[in-house]
Amino acid sequence: MQLHQLEYLVAVADEGGFTRAAERLRIAQPGVSAQIRKLERELGHELLDRSGPRVRPTPVGADVIATARHALDAVAGVRRVVEDLDGLLRGEARVGMVTSGPFLDVPGVLADFATAHPGVTCSLVEAGSGRLVAMLRDGRLDVALVGTAGGAADDLEARTVTEESLVVAVPPGDPLATATAVVPADLAGRDVVVPSEGNALREAFDLACAAVPVRIACAASDPTVLARLAARGLGVAVLPASLSALRSEALTTVPFAADVRARLVLAWPRGSSSPAAATLTRALLDAVPG
Structure with a gap:
């Protein structure tokens, strides 16, 4: 079963015929008929009654069409969320890091983020922890992987990536x-x-x-x-x-x-941040080994 087959089925039910459904979908009518036949064979039931002047759902088809509408609405909702998010992700996302070894692939996460959000200008700074913390505090970085022997500063949020003696x-x-x-x-x-x-x-x-x-x-x-x-x-x-x-x-x-104990922590400023910075921070948090 494929999503476009459900879309074709709903269109035929709405329009009452294959020709008008094909016009609505802007595809050839034989293609609509073939895909719905394929769906019926897969499900083992006729979904449409073609005997009258107007095509109508069979009893099984009515239930399938109702479920198909929910599925198509859900997919449309996902697309709207992605479109809305892409509309927000503009500007800059700035990350810093100390040398982290295998504990967190900051460059890899940043590369994936940049590919997914081409409207965001990304930058990566590699430096010592003291400099990175200063850059977080004065707004030159949005998030950074830093080393510390103590806890995070009160003005920063932090999550431990690794800790060892x-x-x-x-x-x-x-x-x-x-x-x-x-x-x-x-x-x-x-x-x-x-x-x-x-x-x-x-x-x-x-x-x-x-x-x-x-x-x-x-x-x-x-x-x-x-x-x-x-x-x-x-x-x-x-x-x-x-x-x-x-x-x-x-x-x-x-x-x-x-x-x-030596700790690597992912740190970011408390308070609000840009949508791009917040999304990048979530991506880095998701990449922290569980």
């Missing part, structure tokens, strides 16, 4: 390699390789070690780069707990026993 990575011969856990004081005076500023892991580490004299030997945005640097003896690497299984002859990971 930290581990440290050292060569097997390091004194910390046999520990069951590492506390911030264990890193005093040690060289440490850490995530770049603006990263949620870096914010969590800085918060945990605020009173500990550590030496930042190197910073990088990619945790696997930090792990390789630690394996080469450049310093203790600070990594996300998702890499806690990273063990080899060159590297051992140990839990970092600090009361901090």
